[in-house]
Amino acid sequence: MADYRKTPPMESENLIAGRNAVRELLKSGKPIDKLYILKGTRDGLLSVIFAEATRAGIPVAERDRAALDRMAVANQGVIAQIPERAYASLDDIIALAKERNEAPFVVIADCINDPHNLGAIIRSAECAGCHGVIIPKRHSALLTPAAVKASAGAVEHIPVCKVSNLSMAIEFLKENGLWIYALEADGVPYDGLDYKGGCALVLGSEGEGVSRLVRENSDFVVSIPMRGKVNSLNVSNAAAVVLFEVAKGRR
Numbered sequence: 001m002a003d004y005r006k007t008p009p010m011e012s013e014n015l016i017a018g019r020n021a022v023r024e025l026l027k028s029g030k031p032i033d034k035l036y037i038l039k040g041t042r043d044g045l046l047s048v049i050f051a052e053a054t055r056a057g058i059p060v061a062e063r064d065r066a067a068l069d070r071m072a073v074a075n076q077g078v079i080a081q082i083p084e085r086a087y088a089s090l091d092d093i094i095a096l097a098k099e100r101n102e103a104p105f106v107v108i109a110d111c112i113n114d115p116h117n118l119g120a121i122i123r124s125a126e127c128a129g130c131h132g133v134i135i136p137k138r139h140s141a142l143l144t145p146a147a148v149k150a151s152a153g154a155v156e157h158i159p160v161c162k163v164s165n166l167s168m169a170i171e172f173l174k175e176n177g178l179w180i181y182a183l184e185a186d187g188v189p190y191d192g193l194d195y196k197g198g199c200a201l202v203l204g205s206e207g208e209g210v211s212r213l214v215r216e217n218s219d220f221v222v223s224i225p226m227r228g229k230v231n232s233l234n235v236s237n238a239a240a241v242v243l244f245e246v247a248k249g250r251r
Contacts, residue, residue, distance in 0.1 A: 013084075013142055014082050014084055015080070015081055015145045016080040016145060016148050017073075017075040017076070017079045017080075017148070018076045018149035019046065019049065020045075021153050022079070024156045025082070025156050027153075031082065032080050032081070034081045035078065036068060036071065036078070037050060037060055037062055038062070038064075039063060039064050041077055073145070074145075085143055087160055087161055088132060088160060090134070090163070092159050092161070093132030093161060094131075094176050096131045096132065102129075102131070103199070103250070104176065104177070104198040104199075104200075105128075105130045105131055105199060105246065105250065106131060106132050106133070106173065106199070107130055107134070107201050107239070108133075108134045108166065108169070108170070108180075108201065109121055110136070110205060110211055111205040111208070112140060112205060113140065113205055113207075114206060115141040116146060116150040116236075117141070117206065117236045118140075118150070119147040119148060120236035121239045123152050124239050124243050124244075125154070125158060126154035126157050128240075128244050130158060130243070131158075133159070133160045133161070134161045134162075134169055135160065135161070136163060136166050137162050137163065166211075167213050170200070173198075179197060179200070180218040181222050182202040182210045182220070182221045182222070183201060183202060183204070183221075183222055184210055184215070184221050185231065186223060188220070189224075190223060190242050190245060193222065193249075195245075195246040195249040195250055201239070201242060202214055202218055203235055203238070204235070222242070224242065
């Protein structure tokens with residue numbers, strides 16, 4: 001018989017878990033339906049979060065550790081319930097670049113399966129000055145509490161667009177002047193190219209890499225030369241390396 005006590009919770013996209021993630025959500029001013037906080041705990045950042053939520057008129061409910069863990073893993077004693085998440089559109093991403101008077105800089109996450117990797121990629125994208133992250137609706141991690149927590153709150157500051165067809169999204173980006181760079185093991189060195197115009201970096205799934213159609217629709221294939229015995233980096237680490245090289249070239 002299965003031990004259901006060990007079954008992980010089904011994470012929902014309308015929950016934000018973790019102290020830093022919830023604090024960034026509060027700072028962003030986005031709507032919060034309710035805050036759940038660990039019963040009897042008001043230490044450090046939890047105290048700050050409780051005070052800010054109370055000032056903002058957000059309902060706060062105390063729950064014991066087991067109840068919080070059933071809602072979201074690794075919650076650090078606080079979970080925010082938000083309205084159904086509104087993903088950005090491709091037009092929103094282009095509009096943000098125009099608002100900043102910058103050439104568009106976008107990340108395309110091609111079926112990243114691990115929510116922690118997706119969150120880390122979103123964090124690096126926001127820190128590198130990207131205007132948006134594009135993910136597919138199917139066969140991909142979504143903005144669950146694990147992904148949001150791994151982003152350290154970055155999802156509250158960068159548009160994330162969910163599309164039904166990545167190839168069509170790439171065509172839209174090309175029509176708006178972006179060059180598409182797929183990151184794979186057999187490409188040209190990533191640090192020898194000019195990224196000053198509009199550009200999108202494609203990151204493939206952990207096991208399969210960039211999908212065939214997406215790669216065929218890309219303008220360039222770039223890679224990170226490996227100097228050690230291991231032949232690749234984790235996708236989120238590789239993303240950070242290339243994103244900051246692109247950001248440096250765009251300054």
